[in-house]
Structure formats: structure tokens, C-alpha cells
Amino acid sequence: xxxxxxxxxxxxxxxxxxxxxxxxxxxxxxxxxxxxxxxxxxxxxxxxxxxxxxxxxxxxxxxxxxxxxxxxxxxxxxxxxxxxxxxxxxxxxxxxxxxxxxxxxxxxxxxx
Amino acid sequence: xxxxxxxxxxxxxxxxxxxxxxxxxxxxxxxxxxxxxxxxxxxxxxxxxxxxxxxxxxxxxxxxxxxxxxxxxxxxxxxxxxxxxxxxxxxxxxxxxxxxxxxxxxxxxxx
Numbered sequence: 001x002x003x004x005x006x007x008x009x010x011x012x013x014x015x016x017x018x019x020x021x022x023x024x025x026x027x028x029x030x031x032x033x034x035x036x037x038x039x040x041x042x043x044x045x046x047x048x049x050x051x052x053x054x055x056x057x058x059x060x061x062x063x064x065x066x067x068x069x070x071x072x073x074x075x076x077x078x079x080x081x082x083x084x085x086x087x088x089x090x091x092x093x094x095x096x097x098x099x100x101x102x103x104x105x106x107x108x109x110x111x112x
Numbered sequence: 113x114x115x116x117x118x119x120x121x122x123x124x125x126x127x128x129x130x131x132x133x134x135x136x137x138x139x140x141x142x143x144x145x146x147x148x149x150x151x152x153x154x155x156x157x158x159x160x161x162x163x164x165x166x167x168x169x170x171x172x173x174x175x176x177x178x179x180x181x182x183x184x185x186x187x188x189x190x191x192x193x194x195x196x197x198x199x200x201x202x203x204x205x206x207x208x209x210x211x212x213x214x215x216x217x218x219x220x221x222x223x
Contacts (some may be wrong), residue, residue: 006155034211034212036214041217041219042216042217043202043204043214043215043216043217044156044202044214045214046211046212046213049211089155089156099146099158099161099171100156100158100212101158102155102156102157103155104154104155105154105155
């Protein structure tokens, strides 16, 4: 099964809150899990990525948590800011960052 | 540094007309190249990818085709556009062991 299921579809938080976006997959051969951030009218930009040999990765205010046994991974945004308002996509690929399978996206709004 | 260009940025075309979208990458050699389509409010759907000149793999059977005439040039085409071809088309590149980098996209509206 090549799908990556992402939830929620949309999310509204107050400034300083910690939005959490979740993704689930079925293909146990997936070995690369990136998150992309997309602003309206722009191409997605890589935010952070993880491989299944680690359970957590932090880059600045962004953290990926990875649960290999549950086949789930999530993005946490610490101390969220209005500038973080964007659409976030999780993705997965097999055999390195080649053919990415994307989730459906989560539109995040951070209110001032 | 590497940069990726797409043009045109926006395009409005009538049903049944041909299409040609171009993507070029600068600052790298022999990249993997990808075409994605993003429908409104939806995720990204991989359409084609290429690992070298003249090597094209299609992921979804449809009304579109792709070509790679040069190492850093990737073209998306159609002979006759359908209404369902409307969307945001994104080109991306990667090297074998690095992440994918996306271009600015082309907004296509078929009327």
C-alpha cells in the first residue's frame, strides 16, 4: 500500500501553541520521511526529514517524532508564530529521497 | 548554488489546446527530475520522473507526457488539454542521496 494518510486537514492554534500534525503509512519498506512547508502560490520547501533508525529529530522549533512499530510519524511546531501559517505535507519514499508519496496536506493557521 | 526555474508562472488555455511547460535546473549535473500536479486543496501527485536524458517514467496514465532533451531540462506536454488538467504543476530535482527541491510552480487553468 503506497498511501500516506495525513491528519488533520486543517488546524488553528494561537500564537505560542504547539500544533501537531500526524501521518500514517502502510509500506514498511519506506525509509525516508520528510516534511514540506508550502506557502500559497509557492512550491513546497523541505522543512525537516527523518529516517526510521531514529525516533525523534529536532531542527529549531520543528520536531519530528517517529514510531516505527505503529507506522506513524508526526510534526510538532514549538512556540508557533503567525509566520508558520502555511500548508504542511508529510511524505515518504522507499530507497532514499526519490519517488515521494505525499500526504494530503494540513493547512495551519496561527492566530496572533 | 543550485536553482530551479519553471515557466510560465501562470497559463490559461482552452480545452483541446496543446501544452508545454518547461523546467530547468542550474548548478548541478545529472539530477533526478520530477513533475508533480497539485489540485486545489490537495496533495502532490507524482506524474513523471527522470533519472537521465531520454529516460522518463510515468506514474499515472493520463493526457500528459514528459521529455528530457537535455541533462537539466524537463518538459511537460499535452497534445489536447482537458478541463481536468487544471492545477498547479511543480517541477522538482534531487541528486541520488539528497532531498527533493521544488520549483516555484506553474498555475494552469483550462477553460
